Amino acid sequence: MISIQNPCPVCSNKRFAELIDFGEVPQSGILLFSPSEHFPMIRLAFEYCLACAFIRQRPWDQSSWDYRKVNRPTRGQMPVYVNEVIDFFNQSQSKDSDLVLEIGGNDGAFMDQLAIAGLKCRLIIEPSLSLAEVARKKGHPVENVYFNLIEAERLRKRYGPAKVVFCRHVLEHVPDPEDFFRALRLMTAVEGMVFLETPDVYGITQRLLGHELWDEHLSFYSLDHLSRLTKRFGFDIYWKAVRPHRGGFNILLWARPGELREAASINTAEKDLALCRSFKERWLKFSLKIRQDACHWKRPVACLGASHPQSNFVVFSGLGDRIDFLVDDDPEKLNSFVPLPNLTPVLSTEQLLDGHPLGTLLLTAFGCQDWIDKVQKPLVRRGVRLIDPYLFLA
Numbered sequence: 001m002i003s004i005q006n007p008c009p010v011c012s013n014k015r016f017a018e019l020i021d022f023g024e025v026p027q028s029g030i031l032l033f034s035p036s037e038h039f040p041m042i043r044l045a046f047e048y049c050l051a052c053a054f055i056r057q058r059p060w061d062q063s064s065w066d067y068r069k070v071n072r073p074t075r076g077q078m079p080v081y082v083n084e085v086i087d088f089f090n091q092s093q094s095k096d097s098d099l100v101l102e103i104g105g106n107d108g109a110f111m112d113q114l115a116i117a118g119l120k121c122r123l124i125i126e127p128s129l130s131l132a133e134v135a136r137k138k139g140h141p142v143e144n145v146y147f148n149l150i151e152a153e154r155l156r157k158r159y160g161p162a163k164v165v166f167c168r169h170v171l172e173h174v175p176d177p178e179d180f181f182r183a184l185r186l187m188t189a190v191e192g193m194v195f196l197e198t199p200d201v202y203g204i205t206q207r208l209l210g211h212e213l214w215d216e217h218l219s220f221y222s223l224d225h226l227s228r229l230t231k232r233f234g235f236d237i238y239w240k241a242v243r244p245h246r247g248g249f250n251i252l253l254w255a256r257p258g259e260l261r262e263a264a265s266i267n268t269a270e271k272d273l274a275l276c277r278s279f280k281e282r283w284l285k286f287s288l289k290i291r292q293d294a295c296h297w298k299r300p301v302a303c304l305g306a307s308h309p310q311s312n313f314v315v316f317s318g319l320g321d322r323i324d325f326l327v328d329d330d331p332e333k334l335n336s337f338v339p340l341p342n343l344t345p346v347l348s349t350e351q352l353l354d355g356h357p358l359g360t361l362l363l364t365a366f367g368c369q370d371w372i373d374k375v376q377k378p379l380v381r382r383g384v385r386l387i388d389p390y391l392f393l394a
């Protein structure tokens, strides 16, 4: 768990200001199977570094996330640029005995791709008990632990340093980025490389995609922040890019061990600071506009999707009392309720297209255009109004 006293991991500054405080909200990812079931509430607020505009979640009192019990496979979210990453990796690999490590390897979906490409010596670090088991069953060696400096010392003794370390969508979940980077540096061979992938904070600050302020994400990086942090912990950046993914953007970065440096001198990012300063006002203005329009929406009103992007969007915009149900095809979610904070039932696309009453559908399946295309025509024919909520930003 990060402390509010902790200095900024990017620039070491200790002064932070509030980005936005959502107050008490339901913890995301909670599915209930009876309307009387209790659900946990958390205090959710974010702050930004007054020197470099790095954003992090305020810690409050909640204990840090326990990913050992999480069972959320990410195999359906493989980005379109995955082959580009693997091609780059293939150019770097030399011997069959070179260890390739993936931190936060989930159910092994990414490592599967490397195994198909002929990779022999591989290791996954994954804290989730169930996902680690799925990866093991597919033949990947797995260490079922959290990656940190203490574990890195043990892993290095047992396996030696890694030639390549993949770290995709992990950094934003890590409570102590400084400890994590020290561990990463220790585990990377002198001639090795690391690949980092994390969401781009400009989706939130510039494009105002407020639903990306997820309670599981503790840190939010721009390409500049990630570059500075990576250099600070002794890596030289070899290649970096920003790529679109599911309605937002991801930062991709390849780095090699180099010199350890002091925290980068404060180079005030005035444009980024201005985006942080104005974020709360812009989000509240947008939320008010959409809530005012919602008074005229024909009921019942539904949202496409019943995962955290949709619950975040509804809770953060204060639309909860206007949403009658959510639509999702994950079999685990059928017949469940999602707290928004009032308990909202989940229906399937099939039920929706079979004629379940509907007046308005919010197109909150961010980035899932195929799904939107599938429902659009039949629903419009029935007279349902379809709304892209972010069009209210205009």
Ligand SMILES: [Zn+2]
Pocket (backbone or CB within 6 Å): 008, 009, 010, 011, 012, 013, 049, 050, 051, 052, 053, 054
């Ligand atoms: Zn900073």
